[in-house]
Amino acid sequence: MDTGLLLLRIVVGLLFVGHGGLKLFGWLGGDGLDSTARYFDSLGYRPGRRYAIAGGAIELAGGALLALGLFTPIAAAVLIAMMGNAMAVVHWPKGLWNAAGGVELPLVLAAVAAAVGFTGPGRYSVDRAIGWHLSGVPLGVVVLLVGAAGIAGGLAARAWATRDVEARRAHMI
């Protein structure tokens, strides 16, 4: 039980840390912040720089916390929010399968985060070492709800920014 959760947290957590590093610092052949900011801008998350920092920080910090098993429910919730935005905006139009850039990978990552939100991080975690036993169905449901609120918040902010630009464009015409 605890070994499996440790394995799951470390693999998925470190992959998230890597993605955050790609976005923020251009680690491991990543784009870095300027390029990520332009990309987020083109996706409608405006101003792109602010969302690039937010998205990168969520992945970097959320991934590190998940790997450590520290503030595990918070880590799970913000990672669900991030993956939900990625799925809705980037991957959804590309279908299901990962080979074509579909929702598969962010869906599995979100499912892992949600699962750890319910199970808790297990014995080999900082949360447990400092005496927090954060697990169970009510907490898992809270994690899912906070994650869903984060998805809705991100999409609403994006819709607002896009609408603002389009309204201005219409006014100019």
Added chain:
Amino acid sequence: MNTGLLILRVVLGLLLAGHGSQKLFGWMGGPGLSGTAQMFESLGFRPGRAAAWAGGLAEFVGGLALALGWFTPFAAAMIVGMMGNAITAVHWPNGIWAQSGGIEFPLTNAAAALAVAFIGPGRFSVDHGLGWHLYGWKWGVVALVIGAVGVLAGMATRASAARTGSGRTQPTA
């Protein structure tokens, strides 16, 4: 705990079963058995048709069994074996990240499946309904070892195909 495992098993298991059905039956835009056999043959898994059956069944049966929580460590072993072969034969040269076809996605799948073998499928599973307790350290290691044997078998097959393949290109006197 049990709810989290159910989420993880169902999401991961059904996605993998979907991949298997693409390979075996050509469902959901997949290549079907002939297309998969050709692809596997070109990767050095020979004979390609037998390899396509093995790979497709590992994903289809392993994925469904994981989703059901039935023979869970063996389902995990099939998935670990299949994902290990995908990593070594396809994704390894492409680096880590999924965006460029790296190992990220098969690695996540393998880690999640193996984690379930250690943790167990939870209460909402066929194994639990049948009163089977196929989890914990011992069963996690069993899944890992069987999966590793599958990966080694695949690598050996490809190595021998590479030898005979290069022999075939030699002009015969």
